[in-house]
Amino acid sequence: MEAFTISVASDVLDDLRSRLTRTRFTTPSASGWEAGTDPDYLRSLVDYWANEFDWPAAEARLNSYxxxxxxxxxxxxxxxxxxxxxxxxxxxxxxxxxxxxxxxxxxxxxxxxxxxxxxxxxxxxxxxxxxxxxxxxxxxxxxxxxxxxxxxxxxxxxxxxxxxxxxxxxxxxxxxxxxxxxxxxxxxxxxxxxxxEQAFLDAEAVYDESDEGYSSIMSTRPDTIAAALADSPAGLAAWIIDKYRSWSDCGGDLESRFDRDTLCTILTLYWVTGCIGTSFRQYLDYPHNxxxxxxxxxxxxxxxxxxxxxxxxxxxxxxxxxxxxxxxxxxxxxxxxxxxxxxxxxxxxxxxxxxxx
CATH class of the missing domain: 3.40.50.1820 (Alpha/Beta hydrolase fold, catalytic domain)
Structure with a gap:
């Protein structure tokens, strides 16, 4: 067992910031979050992540554990x-x-x-x-x-x-x-x-019809989506925060449950470790259970x-x-x-x- 300290090199952070500032945002397909992550919210979060989020302070907090x-x-x-x-x-x-x-x-x-x-x-x-x-x-x-x-x-x-x-x-x-x-x-x-029990199982099936798209692609084509998310921090953010909003008890207001520093800490950890693809592995391997x-x-x-x-x-x-x-x-x-x-x-x-x- 070895002590471990999180330490992200400055060139990794510089590259992340550069990618964030050069993000190309999509045209909305519907209003708000109806078609997935709201592009207007994503634009605001990406700007905060690039220009205001204090990673060194977040890193120090994590390393206090x-x-x-x-x-x-x-x-x-x-x-x-x-x-x-x-x-x-x-x-x-x-x-x-x-x-x-x-x-x-x-x-x-x-x-x-x-x-x-x-x-x-x-x-x-x-x-x-x-x-x-x-x-x-x-x-x-x-x-x-x-x-x-x-x-x-x-x-x-x-x-x-x-x-x-x-x-x-x-x-x-x-x-x-x-x-x-x-x-x-x-x-x-x-x-x-x-x-x-049957009422719950039926309701779960109905809910899955509107929510299971993410798991379907991660279960069948994880490397395809991971290639995009590992190369675009804005894409990574969109993929992850969609679930933080839809699965949390936030009533549609993501930041009523998670402040931006928490969200950006989560996103930065996923980005700097490059783990989004390997985090999908348990979906691909699910049939082995x-x-x-x-x-x-x-x-x-x-x-x-x-x-x-x-x-x-x-x-x-x-x-x-x-x-x-x-x-x-x-x-x-x-x-x-x-x-x-x-x-x-x-x-x-x-x-x-x-x-x-």
């Missing part, structure tokens, strides 16, 4: 209370470890925040990037690198799904699992689908308030997890819940961990 790399895995590790099990906080897409930093500040146990394999400063794993492969990487980090015998896992999206695999693969070491997206079972064969068994450890669910989770019934989670200890739908905070509502999640996660011991 103890960071490390081991076996190609980047992570933040904060020690607070060695007498209690630590917690691993796992982000999703298109996110990064900085999503978890506000939550980290509010917890009173040891905290580990890894970058997913292929994201930012973490290398890809050998072989397909499945949820189980991510779980193996995280378990190695927690037990072999850091020496913990027992730990909690928290996450959403990819990080939550990988944490679900952690719990099924290593139930002796995983003390409990906290998720913001209710877990799905491998199938619905155990009992007939209820009307509430096996059906996940029933989750055997204690589970807490704090349901995110985002379009894809509206109307999610607890009964679906109960098909996937046999020991749900806490379940709540607070009605605020979306796909990036730890960043949007860190106090809410800190209270829920702390109560859950203390109930387990």
């Amino acid at each position: 103890p960071q490390f790399r081991d076996r190609g895995q980047h992570f933040v590790h904060v020690r607070r209370d060695a007498t209690r099990p630590p917690v691993l906080l796992a982000h999703g897409w298109p996110s990064s470890f900085i999503e978890m930093l506000p939550l980290l500040e509010l917890l009173d146990v040891d905290v580990v925040v890894p970058s997913l394999p292929g994201f930012l400063y973490s290398d890809l794993v050998d072989g397909p990037l499945t949820r189980a492969a991510i779980a193996e990487t995280f378990h190695t980090l927690m037990t072999e690198t850091l020496g913990y015998e027992r730990y909690f896992a928290f996450g959403g999206d990819i990080g939550g799904a990988a944490s679900g695999w952690l719990a099924t693969m290593y139930p002796r070491e995983v003390a409990g699992l906290h998720m913001i997206h209710g877990p799905f079972p491998a199938d619905f064969d155990a009992s007939p689908i209820t009307p509430a 096996a059906p996940r068994p029933m989750i055997p450890v204690p589970v807490a669910v704090t349901l995110s308030h985002e379009p894809g989770m509206h109307g999610f019934p607890r009964s679906i989670a109960e098909r996937a997890a046999g020991d749900i200890r806490r379940y709540s739908a607070p009605g605020r905070g979306g796909h990036f819940l730890a960043l949007e509502e860190p106090r809410l999640i800190a209270d829920e996660l702390t109560a859950f961990m203390r109930s387990i011991g």
Whole structure:
């Protein structure tokens, strides 16, 4: 394990600024955000990113957290209370470890925040990037690198799904699992689908028709879109912030949840590491995922308030997890819940961990 410091060379920043100032913007296809990222908003954000955003200050803030790399895995590790099990906080897409930093500040146990394999400063794993492969990487980090015998896992999206695999693969070491997206079972064969479950599944299918374009191309032609995004920071910004707006609980006002410095920090990290293409790998490799068994450890669910989770019934989670200890739908905070509502999640996660011991 080696200490790690984020350090972006001045020529990389100069090149980024030059590209931003020479951006060619598209003609709007519809009003506002109806056809994707609003070109007028993008123009404003790109101007801020190029001319006002203070990356050195952002870099210094990030480096105030103890960071490390081991076996190609980047992570933040904060020690607070060695007498209690630590917690691993796992982000999703298109996110990064900085999503978890506000939550980290509010917890009173040891905290580990890894970058997913292929994201930012973490290398890809050998072989397909499945949820189980991510779980193996995280378990190695927690037990072999850091020496913990027992730990909690928290996450959403990819990080939550990988944490679900952690719990099924290593139930002796995983003390409990906290998720913001209710877990799905491998199938619905155990009992007939209820009307509430069917209503949710139908609504999810309708929503996917309007939202799945991004995942379709990342699942089938990731290198095609990555070639454009790796060469154009404005294009990268458009691709990423579209999801921050549509998946967060912002009511259509992106900056009501994320200030521009936060957005530009996320975008700069993706740009300088050149990781957008490798962040797509788990989409391309998704067919390699096996059906996940029933989750055997204690589970807490704090349901995110985002379009894809509206109307999610607890009964679906109960098909996937046999020991749900806490379940709540607070009605605020979306796909990036730890960043949007860190106090809410800190209270829920702390109560859950203390109930387990």
